[in-house]
Structure formats: structure tokens, C-alpha cells
Amino acid sequence: SQTIHQWPATLVQPVGSPLSLECTVEGTSNPNLYWYRQAAGRGLQLLFYSVGIGQISSEVPQNLSASRPQDRQFILSSKKLLLSDSGFYLCAWNRDRYEKLFFGSGTQLSVL
Amino acid sequence: TQLLEQSPQFLSIQEGENLTVYCNSSSVFSSLQWYRQEPGEGPVLLVTVVTGGEVKKLKRLTFQFGDARKDSSLHITAAQPGDTGLYLCAGRLMEYGNKLVFGAGTILRVKS
Numbered sequence: 001s002q003t004i005h006q007w008p009a010t011l012v013q014p015v016g017s018p019l020s021l022e023c024t025v026e027g028t029s030n031p032n033l034y035w036y037r038q039a040a041g042r043g044l045q046l047l048f049y050s051v052g053i054g055q056i057s058s059e060v061p062q063n064l065s066a067s068r069p070q071d072r073q074f075i076l077s078s079k080k081l082l083l084s085d086s087g088f089y090l091c092a093w094n095r096d097r098y099e100k101l102f103f104g105s106g107t108q109l110s111v112l
Numbered sequence: 113t114q115l116l117e118q119s120p121q122f123l124s125i126q127e128g129e130n131l132t133v134y135c136n137s138s139s140v141f142s143s144l145q146w147y148r149q150e151p152g153e154g155p156v157l158l159v160t161v162v163t164g165g166e167v168k169k170l171k172r173l174t175f176q177f178g179d180a181r182k183d184s185s186l187h188i189t190a191a192q193p194g195d196t197g198l199y200l201c202a203g204r205l206m207e208y209g210n211k212l213v214f215g216a217g218t219i220l221r222v223k224s
Contacts, residue, residue: 103154
């Protein structure tokens with residue numbers, strides 16, 4: 001069966017510090033991978049998606065970047081965090097872009 | 113501006129009561145999904161509806177897709193404390209290249 005792992009579960013970082021969130025999927029190959037951010041009282045906002053190794057599409061301009069160094073690994077990064085980067089970050093995958101999404105358990109990021 | 117509106121934003125009811133949550137857009141959905149999310153976890157898919165007028169049942173949950181495929185509803189009969197959570201609708205909007213868009217969600221609290 002397929003599983004998705006996301007870590008860390010919670011993170012408190014000072015403004016201006018770097019960020020690296022990691023997501024890995026097991027039990028499938030060549031998944032589509034996604035990074036979403038969920039702010040309180042708002043829906044999920046798609047940040048990045050990837051259909052293959054090294055292929056990254058950005059949905060919104062921002063202070064964040066994503067990378068896919070391996071088939072089942074998706075990393076969300078920032079060189080310098082802003083206060084506005086605080087939020088709940090979710091990684092997700094699916095086999096076909098129009099299929100349902102399987103989400104990780106999320107990372108609650110607080111930038112202070 | 114939200115492409116997809118959910119209402120109500122928050123609902124607090126007693127165990128055993130019925131409730132309905134709504135999801136609306138001015139654009140046509142090619143498909144629509146309902147997810148349930150618990151605190152500190154990622155959303156989990158409940159159902160996908162595709163055909164206008166479609167009704168799907170999942171135990172005490174009834175999902176309806178509008179005839180014009182611009183709206184959907186989730187009805188819960190005899191709510192239980194275990195139904196507590198955030199209910200998200202997510203639709204693929206034909207006008208936006210079938211991009212998946214999430215609503216802001218309805219927070220449901222069922223008191224025993």
C-alpha cells in the first residue's frame with residue numbers, strides 16, 4: 001500500500017532563518033507531488049506541483065521554492081523565512097493529475 | 113476573491129441533529145470532491161461527484177451535485193461527535209483549465 005510521510009510535524013523558526021520541509025511517498029512510482037499551504041479560515045492554496053524528477057511548477061510567486069531530487073521525494077525550502085510564511089503545510093500525491101489527492105499529516109510552521 | 117464558496121464557516125450542533133453544508137461557484141465544475149480534515153492532520157477524501165444531479169451516500173452522509181454542476185451539498189443525518197472536523201470541498205473548474213480549487217471549509221463541532 002502507498003504511504004506518504006511528511007516531517008517535521010511542527011516547527012518554530014525565527015524570521016530570516018532557512019527552511020526545509022521534506023515529503024516522501026512509498027509504495028508507488030512516478031507520483032505527482034504537491035505542496036499546499038493552509039492558513040486559518042482559508043482553504044488550501046497550491047504552492048508547487050511536480051510531475052517528475054526535477055520538474056517543478058510554481059502556482060504563486062512567493063518566498064518559497066521546491067525541489068524534487070528523487071522520484072518520491074519532494075522538498076519545500078526557503079532561504080529566509082518571513083512572518084507571512086507561517087501556516088500549515090501539506091504535501092500530497094496522486095497518480096493522475098485528475099485523481100483524488102492523498103495528503104500527508106502536515107507541518108505546522110510558526111515564524112516568529 | 114474565492115472561486116469556491118463554502119457555507120456555513122462554522123457549525124456547532126448537538127449529537128443527533130441533522131446538518132447541511134454547501135459549496136457554490138459561479139463557474140462549472142468538471143468534478144467535485146469532499147474531504148474531511150481533523151486537527152493536525154491532512155484532509156482525507158470522502159467522495160467525488162462528476163455527473164450533474166448525482167447523489168452519493170456514505171453511511172449517514174449524503175452528497176449531492178447540482179444539476180448545473182455549479183454547486184454541491186453535504187448532508188449529515190443524526191450527527192455524532194466523531195463527525196467533528198473541517199469539511200472541505202474541492203472542485204475542478206472548467207473555466208480555469210480544470211485546476212483543483214479548495215473552499216475555505218466548514219468547521220463542524222458535534223457536542224455530546
